[in-house]
Amino acid sequence: MGRMLIAAVLALAALPARAGEDDIVLRGMGSFHVGGRIAEVSGRPAREIVRIPGGPPSKLDPNGEFMVEQMYVQYFLPRHRKGKLPLLMWHGGGLTGVTYETTPDGREGWLNLFVRKGWDVYVSDAVERGRAGFASPDVWPSEPIFLNYADPFERFRIGDGEGSWNADSAKRKVLPGNQFPVEAYDNYMKQTVPRWLSTDKAVVDAYLALVDKVCPCVLLLHSQGGAFGFKVAEQRSDKIKAIVAVESASAGDVGKAAALKNTPTLMLFGDHVDQHPRWATYKKIDLEYAAAIRAGGGTVDVINLPDIGIKGNSHMLMQDKNNAEIADVIQTWMVGKGLVE
């Protein structure tokens, strides 16, 4: 018996992948693209280009078939799964899935934190953002927009509204008690990407393809991702089992909100929302949509973080210094909704 136990101890100790308590143990990780369509371009002149200095010339034909309007998804599947459904994290405007990765100041983001909590997490780049790629002017006639340094600082409740940005960091007017890691604002700006104002339908279509591929699921939506997420959920209410909307920048169609009667929803808001007209407007839209869901027989919980004693959160709550605390608020809500084993 003693010998058998020794053998058992040795067998356990010899397992190739022993993990420590802080390790992330995955049964799988990978990525894919989903959605998209073929666009045809014709009648444009071809030309010779040199792709790499010193290399041979080759033909560039701007005509033909192009793959456009696909989106990118990366997934991480923990060995010890506790979330009953995949958790899909959708980013906001001018951003990519990087929103949920390491924070600008180098802490773990919600991707890691929710994988550690046992969720299968799918982080994506919407159509036109990041690894989704974007289409040529022959396919999308409008121009992309670009964010200057002042824009997110003043608009995302990092600084105290318009005029709060200054190139001299000592002169920036940060909102009092702000949780955003302002010292890493340069890194945050590096995460921003151009966006178009004309691609909403394509974005929604690709999200629908994603939902059809990996759901039933829970959606975690941020900002512009909320507007897309609610529209998608109205069309796939059987597959969206819960929604966490983090400062959703507008919502779905009030007339279709009843579709979410079986989709419990959490709306989460940071600090200083009511004092900033832009966010007060979006919040009003969100709450009207929440009322419409309730009128249709559904349930919506609204958490204003300052009301539960969590102060100073910017619009980028998942990157704020207390992002782990907010992740716990969301996790507690999901546990309460029976979404965790």
Place this chain on the structure above:
Amino acid sequence: MGRMLIAAVLALAALPARAGEDDIVLRGMGSFHVGGRIAEVSGRPAREIVRIPGGPPSKLDPNGEFMVEQMYVQYFLPRHRKGKLPLLMWHGGGLTGVTYETTPDGREGWLNLFVRKGWDVYVSDAVERGRAGFASPDVWPSEPIFLNYADPFERFRIGDGEGSWNADSAKRKVLPGNQFPVEAYDNYMKQTVPRWLSTDKAVVDAYLALVDKVCPCVLLLHSQGGAFGFKVAEQRSDKIKAIVAVESASAGDVGKAAALKNTPTLMLFGDHVDQHPRWATYKKIDLEYAAAIRAGGGTVDVINLPDIGIKGNSHMLMQDKNNAEIADVIQTWMVGKGLVE
């Protein structure tokens, strides 16, 4: 003694993160952006835009300071590290780090395979690609180029050269014995992204910043990434301890190749290279560069995969059906160079 052993067995069994043999066990994973500069734009008219239909209008100011020319990096650090140095995977033209993730037909890519071999792997998106973002026409005056469906098929030795593409898949002329997963060519096209022909210096500058942040290291370069990688290695030869160049599409500056005298290099080529003038030209450039490294006292090994019995590889070797076999060829070379514990 028996009781102590039982206790020991129970203690081992109770560890929170027990991993199975196929699991990926990470001591950390995350991402960051690196490099970049602030570009100033002035004198352009501001306008009002509505960012999200139904939302409040806001000012879009195309003037100001913009963060441009940064790059994106994602890293995976295995618990049981065996590679002595970080392994940096740099993608080719019109592509992103997705090159190294799940293959278009859903198998594990070199990212997963080398993490499983115990390497700290850093997969990146070069300046202007994917999650690196791109700059406005006010900063980069030239237009990006876009790849149509025929282009990589005919150019990357998937099809048999020019004219081999056909929109009707039954009429496509695939190279005989080709290892590329042609049935998933749609998914491959979804991975392609636009690129510019004018940003080479910015790309190299960001790669230099990456090397300064995470090296000493080993570089694994593909295609256009080879041209960038050798240029970077010439300037940071103390930090680049080995190079694996997978069908490098041109190389560095022959006059500076001697800088690599202490950087053992492997040049790897797939099948049908000599019969396709484009790739024969690049190979000639690579071999001339290899000769210059050797003349400077360095060592370069050249493996033509067909010469060692590995046939049918396209330009996208890391996605070909036998990608695991080629990963093993690279691993064996790295072991031979003393890069593995």
